[in-house]
Amino acid sequence: xxxxLFTHPECLGHIxxxxxxxxxxxxxxxxxxxxxxxxAALERREAPLxxxxxxxxxxxxxxxxxxxxxxxxxxxxxxxxxxxxxxGSLAAALRAAGAGIAAVDAVLAGEVANAFCAIRPPGHHAExxxxxxxxxxxxxxxxxxxxxxxxxxxxxxxxxxxxxxxxGTQDILWNEARVLFCSTHQMPLxxxxxxAGEHGAxxxxxxxxxxPGAEGAAFRAAWETRILPALEAFRPELVLISAGFDAHRADxxxxxxLGEEDFAWVTERICDVADRHSGGRVVSTLEGGxxxxxxxxxxxxxxxxxxxxxx
Ligand SMILES: [Zn+2]
Numbered sequence: 001x002x003x004x005l006f007t008h009p010e011c012l013g014h015i016x017x018x019x020x021x022x023x024x025x026x027x028x029x030x031x032x033x034x035x036x037x038x039x040a041a042l043e044r045r046e047a048p049l050x051x052x053x054x055x056x057x058x059x060x061x062x063x064x065x066x067x068x069x070x071x072x073x074x075x076x077x078x079x080x081x082x083x084x085x086x087x088g089s090l091a092a093a094l095r096a097a098g099a100g101i102a103a104v105d106a107v108l109a110g111e112v113a114n115a116f117c118a119i120r121p122p123g124h125h126a127e128x129x130x131x132x133x134x135x136x137x138x139x140x141x142x143x144x145x146x147x148x149x150x151x152x153x154x155x156x157x158x159x160x161x162x163x164x165x166x167x168g169t170q171d172i173l174w175n176e177a178r179v180l181f182c183s184t185h186q187m188p189l190x191x192x193x194x195x196a197g198e199h200g201a202x203x204x205x206x207x208x209x210x211x212p213g214a215e216g217a218a219f220r221a222a223w224e225t226r227i228l229p230a231l232e233a234f235r236p237e238l239v240l241i242s243a244g245f246d247a248h249r250a251d252x253x254x255x256x257x258l259g260e261e262d263f264a265w266v267t268e269r270i271c272d273v274a275d276r277h278s279g280g281r282v283v284s285t286l287e288g289g290x291x292x293x294x295x296x297x298x299x300x301x302x303x304x305x306x307x308x309x310x311x
Contacts, residue, residue: 001113003303003310004106005034006099008047011119013088017076020084021253021290022121022134030118030286033296034303041307043112047099047119049091050142054101057145058138058172063129067093067136079131093121093136100143100240103283108151108238113310114274114282116243116303122287124166124242125191133164133191140242140285141172147238148178157182157236157273159227161219161266162244162287163254165194169242170205177202180234182227184208184219186247186254206230212255216262219247228269235277239270245289245298253290260294260301267305275309282306 012024034042055064068090070077076086096119103115123140125133144156158173160166160183170193173179185194187209194207208222231239245263247256267284274282284306289295 001310002041002043003307004103004112004115005042005044005118006047006103006115007031007118008095008099010088010091010095011047014092014121015086015088016084025292026289026295027118027120029292029296030299033300034118039303042303045102045106047095047117048102049094050097050101054097054142054146055137057149058142059128067131082133083131083135085136089121089136095119096121096123097137097139097142100139100283100285101146104143104147104151104238107281107283108147113280114306115284116306117283117285119286122244123285124160124162124169124244124287125164126168127171132168135168138168138172140240141169143240143283143285144173144179153237154178155180155234155236156238156240157231157234158240158242159231159270160242160244160287161247161263162242163247163251163256164190164244164288165207166242167191167193170198170200173200174205175201177204180204180206180230180236182206182230184210184222184227186210186212186214186256189254210256213257215257216259219256219258219262220265223266223269228273231273236273238278239274239282241270241282241284242287243284243302244287245295248289248291248294248298250291250294251289253288260297263298264301264305267302271305271309280309
C-alpha cells in the first residue's frame with residue numbers, strides 16, 4: 001500500500017493579484033519539495049474536476065452559480081477584500097474539490113493507504129453560501145459529505161490544524177451529526193470564529209483556540225487533552241485533514257510558533273487514531289501556509305509521515 005499524491009497543473013492557473021499571499025508559487029514550492037527522491041514512492045494521480053453534484057453536497061445551487069457568474073474573461077474580480085477570481089479560478093477550484101473526492105474514492109477502495117491533495121485554492125473558509133478567505137468551495141467538507149452519501153460511511157472526522165479557524169467547514173457541517181470537526185487555531189485571528197464554546201448542533205464540533213505566541217508544547221497539549229480524546233470517542237471510519245501550515249513560526253499571516261516537528265507529531269497522532277478506528281484511512285488536503293520555505297518543509301514532514309504510516 002502506498003500514499004497517493006493528487007494534484008493538477010490547473011491549480012496553478014488561479015492567479016491572484018500581485019502581492020497576494022495565496023499565490024501559485026505556494027503550490028510550486030510544495031510540488032518541488034515532493035519531487036525529490038525521498039518521495040519517489042508517492043503514487044502520483046491527476047485530480048479530476050469536481051462535478052456540480054459534488055459541489056451541491058455542501059453548497060446551494062445559488063452559491064455555485066454565483067461563483068461561475070463572477071469569473072471574468074479578463075483581469076480579476078474581488079469577491080471580498082481577500083478572495084479574488086480570474087479566468088483560471090473555476091478550473092482550479094474544481095480540481096481542488098475534485099482531488100479530495102478522488103482521494104476519498106481511492107482510499108475507500110483500498111487502492112492506496114492514504115493520500116495528500118496538493119491543491120489550491122484552499123477551502124476551509126468557504127461557507128455554504130459565501131466564498132471567503134481565499135476559498136471558493138469547501139473542499140474538505142465536500143469530501144466528507146461524499147464519503148457519507150456516496151460510500152455510505154456513518155462517521156467521518158475532519159481535523160484542521162491550519163492557524164485560522166475553519167469557519168466554512170464548521171458552517172457547512174454544523175448540523176451534520178455524522179461528522180466530527182476538530183480544529184486548533186490562533187485566536188484572536190481571522191475569521192474570528194472558533195471559540196471553545198462553539199460545539200455544533202450535535203456536539204459534533206471541537207474547537208481548541210490557542211493564543212498568539214503559543215509554541216509547540218501548547219499546540220500538542222491542546223491535541224492531547226481536547227482533540228485526540230474526542231476523535232478517539234468518535235471512532236471515525238475515515239479521517240480527513242485540513243492541512244494548513246501557517247501555524248509555523250515563520251508564517252507571515254499569524255503568530256503561532258510551531259516547527260516542522262510539530263506538524264510531523266500531529267500527523268503521527270492523527271494516523272494513530274486512524275489506525276485504531278479507520279483502517280489507517282487518511283486523506284489530507286492542503287489549506288494555508290504562506291512562507292514558501294516553511295510550507296515546503298512542513299509539507300515534506302507531513303507527507304513523510306503519511307508514507308511511513310501507509311507503507
Ligand atoms: Zn490559514
